[in-house]
Amino acid sequence: MDGSDSNWWRDDRATSLAVVGVALVVSGAAHLVAWAVLGGPWEGAVTWRKPILFGISGGLTSLSLGWAFAKLPRRWGDSRLAAATAWALLVEIALIDLQRWRGVASHFNRQTRFDSLVYDAMGVLIYFVTAVIIDLTVRFLRQRTDLASDMLLAARAGLVLLAVSCGLGIWAGMHGDIRAAAGLPPETFGAAGVTKFPHGIAIHAIQWLPLLAWAARRAGLEEKLRWRLVAASAVGTSLALAYALVQTLSGRSRFDALPAMTAILVLGVGCLALPVGVVAAAMIRARLRSPRCQPPRHA
Numbered sequence: 001m002d003g004s005d006s007n008w009w010r011d012d013r014a015t016s017l018a019v020v021g022v023a024l025v026v027s028g029a030a031h032l033v034a035w036a037v038l039g040g041p042w043e044g045a046v047t048w049r050k051p052i053l054f055g056i057s058g059g060l061t062s063l064s065l066g067w068a069f070a071k072l073p074r075r076w077g078d079s080r081l082a083a084a085t086a087w088a089l090l091v092e093i094a095l096i097d098l099q100r101w102r103g104v105a106s107h108f109n110r111q112t113r114f115d116s117l118v119y120d121a122m123g124v125l126i127y128f129v130t131a132v133i134i135d136l137t138v139r140f141l142r143q144r145t146d147l148a149s150d151m152l153l154a155a156r157a158g159l160v161l162l163a164v165s166c167g168l169g170i171w172a173g174m175h176g177d178i179r180a181a182a183g184l185p186p187e188t189f190g191a192a193g194v195t196k197f198p199h200g201i202a203i204h205a206i207q208w209l210p211l212l213a214w215a216a217r218r219a220g221l222e223e224k225l226r227w228r229l230v231a232a233s234a235v236g237t238s239l240a241l242a243y244a245l246v247q248t249l250s251g252r253s254r255f256d257a258l259p260a261m262t263a264i265l266v267l268g269v270g271c272l273a274l275p276v277g278v279v280a281a282a283m284i285r286a287r288l289r290s291p292r293c294q295p296p297r298h299a
Contacts, residue, residue: 008070013082017066020086021059024093028055031097045105051097057203058093061162062086064206068136068155071145085132092125108176108186123173130166137163150226154213157234158206161241165203168245172199190251197254198244205237212275219282229275236271239264 009018028051035048042049062085069082095118099106110116137159145152172195176186189195212233216226243265247254257265 008067011066011070013069013074013078014066016083016086017062017069017089020090021062021064021066024055024059024062024089026059027093027097028052028057028059031055031100045107045109046100046103048100050106051093051100054093054096058089060204060207062089064158064162064210065133065136067210068140068159068206071147071155072136072139073143073145075139081132085129088125088128092122092129095122107173108180110180126166126169130163130170133159133163133166148213148217148223148226150213150216150223150230151210153227153234154209154230155206157230157237158209161202161205161234161237164241165199165201168199169196169203172196189248192253192256193248193251194254195248197248198241201244202237202241205234209233209237212279215283216275216279219279220286221279221282225278229278232271233275236268236273239268239271243268 008014031048031051035042035052038048041047065085066082069078072078096106099109099115099118104111104115106122107119109119137156140152140156140159145155147155172187175189175195179188180186187195209230213226213230216229221229243257243261244254246261246264247257
């Protein structure tokens with residue numbers, strides 16, 4: 001995605017993660033078809049939403065981790081670590097899918113010994129993947145790469161936000177276990193806070209920040225401007241994450257916000273929208289200037 005190597009998935013550290021990533025995205029799409037055919041609620045403990053969203057989200061994360069591995073200087077054991085990460089993601093999503101097809105909840109489910117074993121296995125797998133993400137984040141922050149400054153910023157910010165998101169997901173799981181044991185709804189905090197809200201806000205920054213840098217480069221923008229656009233988008237994501245955290249920890253629903261928090265959200269959305277608008281405008285201008293878009297000249 002940085003323009004210097006479009007075949008990053010051929011790196012032996014990235015291949016397994018790329019293959020699993022594609023398979024998981026396909027699985028998520030297949031479960032979307034299953035939901036359309038079989039029906040059922042979108043929200044709730046037993047729903048097609050989880051195989052759909054976890055499949056697509058896990059697949060995109062797997063692809064991004066493969067790209068990140070391929071852009072780092074090689075370290076002993078990287079190929080095995082990447083393959084183990086791919087398997088961990090694959091098995092975790094497969095267990096979520098299994099529970100849905102069994103007609104039982106995949107999360108906060110300790111109704112039987114088997115359900116408890118599946119839930120604990122999912123937790124161990126996500127702990128492992130989170131540890132790998134933190135390791136990749138530290139390496140990107142400390143090691144040199146051949147990425148342009150804007151793409152390097154996108155990778156660093158995206159990985160930091162992904163690591164924070166994983167940490168929030170682990171916290172949401174621990175908090176939910178405590179509430180479930182007390183007979184309370186596991187996915188709420190306080191009166192109406194939604195624990196998965198901040199977790200979901202930042203988890204895909206590792207996709208959209210590099211995508212923004214790539215699109216800005218394709219649009220012909222200079223590296224300094226590209227860096228500023230990525231930085232603005234990273235700030236916007238961080239502001240949206242801060243908004244989601246405050247809403248959740250104050251026990252408020254997603255959009256039951258005080259004026260100050262509404263202002264933070266608006267500012268965050270603006271920081272996200274402005275770079276997209278600049279890149280889109282640059283692409284349109286580049287397209288209009290293309291020789292193929294020029295009217296033919298007549299003698």
